[in-house]
Amino acid sequence: MKVLAVSPHLDDAAFSVGGTLAALADAGHDVTVVTCFTRSVPDATGFALACQTDKGLGPEVDYLAVRRAEDRAAMAVLGATPVHLDLAEAPHRGYESAAELFAGVHADDDVWRPLTGLLDALSADLWLAPQGLGGHVDHLQVLRAVAGLDHPVLWWRDSPYVLRDPTAVPGPDLPAGLAPVELAQERERRSDACACYVTQLGFQFGGPEGMRTALATLPEPLLAGPAALAVLAHLPGQGGGAA
Numbered sequence: 001m002k003v004l005a006v007s008p009h010l011d012d013a014a015f016s017v018g019g020t021l022a023a024l025a026d027a028g029h030d031v032t033v034v035t036c037f038t039r040s041v042p043d044a045t046g047f048a049l050a051c052q053t054d055k056g057l058g059p060e061v062d063y064l065a066v067r068r069a070e071d072r073a074a075m076a077v078l079g080a081t082p083v084h085l086d087l088a089e090a091p092h093r094g095y096e097s098a099a100e101l102f103a104g105v106h107a108d109d110d111v112w113r114p115l116t117g118l119l120d121a122l123s124a125d126l127w128l129a130p131q132g133l134g135g136h137v138d139h140l141q142v143l144r145a146v147a148g149l150d151h152p153v154l155w156w157r158d159s160p161y162v163l164r165d166p167t168a169v170p171g172p173d174l175p176a177g178l179a180p181v182e183l184a185q186e187r188e189r190r191s192d193a194c195a196c197y198v199t200q201l202g203f204q205f206g207g208p209e210g211m212r213t214a215l216a217t218l219p220e221p222l223l224a225g226p227a228a229l230a231v232l233a234h235l236p237g238q239g240g241g242a243a
């Protein structure tokens, strides 16, 4: 079976659903993680530049190139194939502060349209994508694009946002009528993969040990529509049982 996870940023799929992806790869499935917002933008200024300098990376560093390399290492640990789409992150699309990243999608930000076109060229038997918990505008754009394609999708709970706010609600484009499922998970491999995102661990978890502690017991419950449930029903050893 071909499995395709759509990650907003270079780390989201591993942080949120890495244990499930590793277990699917171990079971012999062809797992690909497509990360949407990975474009290198030279000569960044303002908030976009601060996003890398506040992580100790000088202006001369190609920040996204560093993160793409981190992602390739993480995907090797999970047993997944990385694909990097050439779309710019929100700080390069007119969002000018950390608060703005969580304050709603700008009226003129229609990046979900080119994203839909890029995703529509891909095929898979089963898709995974974020619910948009936490409300990061890039996650909401991915949710909108994937929901519009009407594929069999398992929707994940966005980590680390769900760790900070367990009551966070999904974005407005999450389809209705979903059922909870949980597949087998390799959580130790998830932590090993997440350790590859060196530039993000201090910012997101306070360091590598903080990441391992935070993720050690975090389960990966998913929401599935009828089409995804039908796919799972045909998988040996899966089909909705708890891990």
Ligand SMILES: [Zn+2]
Pocket: 008, 009, 012, 136, 138, 139
């Ligand atoms: Zn993200």
